[in-house]
Structures are given as structure tokens and as C-alpha cells.
Amino acid sequence: MKDGSASLNDSAQRIVDGMIGDAERLRINVSKGPSGETLIDTGAKAQGGIEAGLRMAEASMGGLGTISAGLDRSLKKWPLTVEVRSSQPAIACLASQYAGWNLSSGKYFAMGSGPARALARVEPLFEKLGYRDAASSAVLVLETAEPPPDAVVQKVAHATGLAADRLTFLYAPTQSLAATVQIVSRVLEVALHKANDLRFPLENIVDGIGASPIPAPHPDFLTAMGRTNDAIIYGGLVQLFVKGTAKDARELAEKLPSLASRDFGEPFARIFERFKGDFYAIDPLLFSPAEVIVTAIETGDTYRAGGRDEMMLERSLG
Template sequence: MSGSLNISGRTTESVNALAGALVDRLVAGAAKYRIAVERGSLGELLIDAGAKVPGGIEAGLLLTEICMGGLGSVTLSHAPAAPKWPFWLTVTSADPVVACLASQYAGWSLSHEKFFALGSGPGRAQARAEKLFDELSYRDLADRVTIVLESGSPPPKEVVEKVAARSGVTPDKVAFIYAPTQSLAGGVQVVGRVLEVALHKAHELHFPLDDIIDGVATAPLSPPHPDFVQAMGRTNDAIIYAGRAHLFVKGSAAAAKELAEKLPSMTSRDYGRPFAEIFKAYKGDFYKIDGSLFSPAEALVTAVETGETFRAGEVNLALLDKSFGG
């Protein structure tokens, strides 16, 4: 098993191998994590983390680390500055470009007939099925792969075959972990993308990815909701209105300052309403929403070569309360 990236300072470890060890821990602790594990018709490993089982916050924390290819740490801690919603996720990664963009980003569209889900996780780095990988040198080569799906059902065999073929492995070497956004684990892993959305926004702003050397981000644990739109809204609002990200970058102070100013969600024309309201206003067309909305509320960027830190944006607890029902 090996992973390679011809960029100085980036990981050469296999994200699928690292995540595989976490998947093994999840499976071994199935009762503890309140998940269900089975083999599908093609031998694929299917892990239900919240569709027909309770799952939970602990499962969600581990699921988020799996999404990051084992290159991130996700913890839950108390945040006294937000008394109504005191428990926040903190996400760190010493290699955020690989962890967040090559692994965690939900960028692989997987569908067959009525089934549709966006695939995230380290399997993306081996399949390299998205245009994004034209700009990422990281390529994984492992004997087993893992894909995480925001879905209430397991993938059909046609999707299993597609993932296996694209990854160069047999179906029995593919693990699918699925959980709907309405579930506890599903909600945790979406909020756990707070660092990833900062990286994705930086990429959209054409900031040199090679210059991002470290990152940490935090966002509040969102309460679940049985309605999909409301659940999706709350997880997004946790990041949009209360997420905070701190990136450490090489290069000039001017470039760091510009990145900080452009990163926050308040730069979006759609900022100012709970996400569920925005989604409904666009009649459920996700792609009509201004893409710059998907970013943390507050950004800090430190230019490590000058020691200067720049910040922009702010946490909006009033809108968070409106979204969370507080």
C-alpha cells in the first residue's frame, strides 16, 4: 500500500490504508457505535451508520476521520462563548489539501436509476474520477478503498461495480459507509466539513494549494431534524453562520490578507437567511445557490513567513439560533 504526492511537504501515506484501519475499528465496535455491518451481493462491505440504526455522535466523529483519509483529527468540546449551543466540533489536519480535497470533499457523483449520492472519502483519491484531480497530484494506490455516502440506503450493485472498477480493486475490497443527513452520525460528518469548505473556497479563489500548509476549524454540533431539508439546512448553517477556520499559509502577507477577506460566507449574495429558506427559495435547485456561501462564517489566515494574521467575517449566533430552533 502506498500513496504518493510529488509536492514537498505533502503526505506520501495511503489515505485508504489509514482510513482502512479506522474502518476496522468501526466494524469491531459495531455494537458500541450502534451501526450495522454486512456484506453485499458482490462481497462489498456495507456499513449503515444511521439509516436503519441509531448510530450516534461517536460514530459520526469516527466517520468524519474516515472521510479525511485518516489525516485529520475530529473532537467534540465545550465552547462557552455560545451558551445555547455549547458543544462544538474541532477539526485539524497537518495536510489539509490531501485530507480535505483529495479525500473528504463530496465530489464524486454516483447514481444508477433512482439511486443518487455524492461520494466522499479516500476512495476518491484512488478512483480520481473528478476534474478536481487534474489539479491535485496526489494519487493513492491501495488494495482496499472506502467511500462514504450521504444516503439512507446502500448503493446498488451497479454503483459498487463502478467504484471497484474505477479504483482497480475487486468489489470485496470496497467499503461503503452510509448515513442520511437526518441521522446523528450523518449530521456530525457534514458539520465536520468545516475545514474542508475553507479549503474548497480557497481553491475556488485560485489560491495556490501548495501554499496551504496547515489548518484548524470549528463549528457547533447541529441538532438533527427528521425533515431532510431542515436537517441539511442546520448542518450547513453550523458552518455558514458559526464556523471558524484558521489556515496557515506560505507566501506574501498580501496574499494571505486577500484570502482572509474573501473566505467568509458573508461575501455571498445569499448570506443572511437560514439555508433551508434559501434552498426553498431556489425551488430545491442546489446549483442556483451562490457557491461562495459554502464557507465558514469567520476566517483567520496566518502568513507563516511574516508572522502576520489576518481575519474577516464573524459568527452570527442570531441566525444560528433561528436555524437550530433556539
């Protein structure tokens, strides 16, 4: 851990413990896997809901994010909105929330997000972040309809250096309400990830807040995935507070919005089909909020770029 930083996994474990205590109210199912791991179904066979999704998103940020849902009257058709903020955005978003850990095994596929990543540190991203967690338990979030098979559990146990009975897996399929909320709660994270791709110094991003409409879930996987991506790409709003010169802040604001991508302008589901389901063929610069505000805290200057595209939201969100 960096000096003065609380453990991401310890903070997430407190959120998980609260979810277990509130399981009936949250409409989630808690069970133990064959190796003693804790499994929390927030939207597969369990009903789940908005609150379960918010708690899952908070756990995925290692407790370093504040997440809430509300109604934005300016969005007449999609007023339900998620708001995410963090005063340690690089650690909360990139060391924890980012879905960067491939946990495939046989026919099972899932990308892991959450603070267990900061214990395993198997991704090259951690070399740049310089963050290392230390904890006696670990929490991982999976966007999937099935609990992880034992091979995945053992892979996570080996990488984190923890026994399987010290691991908690929260999971829900993309088509569920809880997962929909959890996914669009990455609106701030995608801005941090793109800032990193643009080689903006992450240590200069000192605070951040983001908001995105929460689309209706859909039973079709491709449609559901398209809606959650489009909610951010065409409807997300992020404000970052940064150190450095006004020029640097202005350039970041100009480059961050999704409209800077070559693939901007189509519903995400259609883009995904055009690239035959290959995420890595899609321009990575597309994964960013529609509108960005960057404030240079040392000069007092604020720059804005991009904008909400209601026509594209109409096409995608239904």
C-alpha cells in the same frame, strides 16, 4: 501517491477496521452486500451516535485529520462543537473528504466522499491536486439512508480498479446524529474548497484547524440539511496557516468568509427552496465558514474576517 505521503485508503481502512471491532459500542451495523462489499450503517437503521459520526469523518479524511467533539460555553444554545485539524489539509480535505463524486443510479442518489475518490480520480479537481492514491482496498462515505445498489458498487469498483469485495461503504442519512457530526466536520474542507475557487495556491496552505457547532438532528430532510449547512455558514470558524506574502494572506482572509456571498443572510433551507432545489444555482461562495483567520507563517502576520452570526443560528438551529 506523492513522495512521503501515506495512502489515504490504507489509513481509512485502519479506521474502518477499528469501527468494525467496536461496532456494538458505536451502535452501528456491519454487513456484506451481494458483491461482497462491506456495508457499514452508522445511522440509517442503526442507532449510531456522535462517536460513530466522528469515526466516519476521520475515515472520510483518509486518516489525515484529527477530529473531536466538545462543549463551547460561548455558544449558550448550541455548545456541542466539532473541531477538525489537519497538517495536510489540501489532501485530507479535497482529495478525500470533499463530497464530489456523483454516484446516482436510477432513483438512487448519493454524493461520494472519502479516499476512494483518490483512486478513481474521475473529478477534474484531481488534475489540480496532482495526488494519486495506491491501495488494495477503498473506503467511501455516502450521505444516504440506503446502502448503494449493485450498479453503484460496480461503478466504484470499475473506477477504482478494485474488486467489489475490497470496497467499504459507510452510510447514514442527513437526519441522523452520525451524519450531522460527519457533515459539520467539513468546516475545514469548505474553507479549502473556497480557497481553491479563489485561486489561492493550495500548496501554500500548510496547516489548518476549524470548528463548528453541531446542530440537533431533525427528521425532516430539508430542515436537517439546512441546519448542517447553517452551522458552518453562520457559526463555523477556521484558521489557516499559509506560505507567501502578508498581502496574499490578508486578501484570502477578506474573501473567505461566507458573508462575501450574494446569498448570505437567509437560512440555507430557505435559499435551497428559492432555487427550487438546484444546488448549482446557489452561489458557490456561500459554502464557507462564518469566520476566518489566516496566518502568514513567513511574516508572522495574522488577519481576521467575518464573524459568527448568532441571530441566523437562532433562526436555523432551533
